[in-house]
Amino acid sequence: xxxxxxxxxxxxxxxxxxxxxxxxxxxxxxxxxxxxxxxxxxxxxxxxxxxxxxxxxxxxxxxxxxxxxxxxxxxxxxxxxxxxxxxxxxxxxxxxxxxxxxxxxxxxxxxxxxxxxxxxxxxxxxxxxxxxxxxxxxxxxxxxxxxxxxxxxxxxxxxxxxxxxxxxxxxxxxxxxxxxxxxxxxxxxxxxxxxxxxxxxxxxxxxxxxxxxxxxxxxx
Numbered sequence: 001x002x003x004x005x006x007x008x009x010x011x012x013x014x015x016x017x018x019x020x021x022x023x024x025x026x027x028x029x030x031x032x033x034x035x036x037x038x039x040x041x042x043x044x045x046x047x048x049x050x051x052x053x054x055x056x057x058x059x060x061x062x063x064x065x066x067x068x069x070x071x072x073x074x075x076x077x078x079x080x081x082x083x084x085x086x087x088x089x090x091x092x093x094x095x096x097x098x099x100x101x102x103x104x105x106x107x108x109x110x111x112x113x114x115x116x117x118x119x120x121x122x123x124x125x126x127x128x129x130x131x132x133x134x135x136x137x138x139x140x141x142x143x144x145x146x147x148x149x150x151x152x153x154x155x156x157x158x159x160x161x162x163x164x165x166x167x168x169x170x171x172x173x174x175x176x177x178x179x180x181x182x183x184x185x186x187x188x189x190x191x192x193x194x195x196x197x198x199x200x201x202x203x204x205x206x207x208x209x210x211x212x213x214x215x216x217x218x219x220x
Contacts (some may be wrong), residue, residue: 002124003144005190006048012036013100014063017192019150020044022053023123030122031055031071032142032150033192035063038070053122056080056114058152058192059139060088060107061165062095068108078111080120082131085138086110091166114140130180134173135161141181148188149199155181155189157197160208177202177209 004024011018012035020041022029029050034041034057045052055071057064060081068079081089089107096104114120116131120142127142132154139161142150153161155177163170186200204210 001147002126003147005148006050007044008190009037009040009044011040012063012066015193016063017190017194018067019190020048020050021122021125021127021144021150022050023125026123027051028053028123028125030120030125030127031077033058033064033152034067034071036066038067038074041067041071042074052077054078054080054120056120056142057085058141058150058154059136060085060092061136061153062092062104062107064152064192065089065092065108066104069105072108072111079108080112080114081110082129082138082140083113083115084131084133085136086113088136088138088167095165116140132173132176132180134163134169134171134176136165137167137169139176143184143187146185146187148190149181149184151181151189151191153192155197155202155206156191156193157189157195157202158206159194160206161192174209182209 006020009018016035019032072079114129118129120127130141132141135153182203189197
């Protein structure tokens with residue numbers, strides 16, 4: 001097995017799932033969705049003896065990136081984001097006032113952008129980038145083939161991501177799930193918020209896109 005989920009941390013006011021994932025042999029690791037509390041994230045990395053190689057966000061909303069700048073400054077690792085979501089970072093200050101009633105720190109610098117089909121490497125771990133727009137224009141899911149999917153805010157346990165924020169598109173999101181994620185097989189799914197699930201379970205029972213849902217129509 002090339003993938004180990006060393007730790008899941010629930011961070012920030014909106015309870016984002018931040019994952020430390022990597023190679024269990026080399027202990028090289030990637031931070032997925034550094035949403036807040038960089039001290040806790042870096043302490044967890046130290047606790048597991050990890051050598052961090054990258055911080056990545058599944059999308060640019062503030063609850064998934066608030067710790068990114070502190071982590072890149074303190075470790076020197078690059079921060080990755082899909083190119084289509086770089087403009088979304090500009091909305092985060094307004095979003096902080098709207099959702100939290102507070103001023104947020106400046107958005108992180110993006111060192112590298114990724115696109116559909118790219119790979120993120122940590123030792124023997126290869127995380128494939130799947131562009132899954134809908135929640136935001138540059139939302140991605142990250143897949144360790146035959147092992148697990150990190151779905152960001154695209155697919156949740158018994159739900160899907162909201163699409164009423166700037167750049168959101170419901171039709172795109174449902175198509176992303178049905179056409180890009182559901183064909184992956186019965187993988188464990190680690191979402192951006194809430195409990196884990198599986199592709200197999202959501203393919204059948206998800207009330208928005210599952211085959212047993214009255215909200216779902218083939219090709220709809």
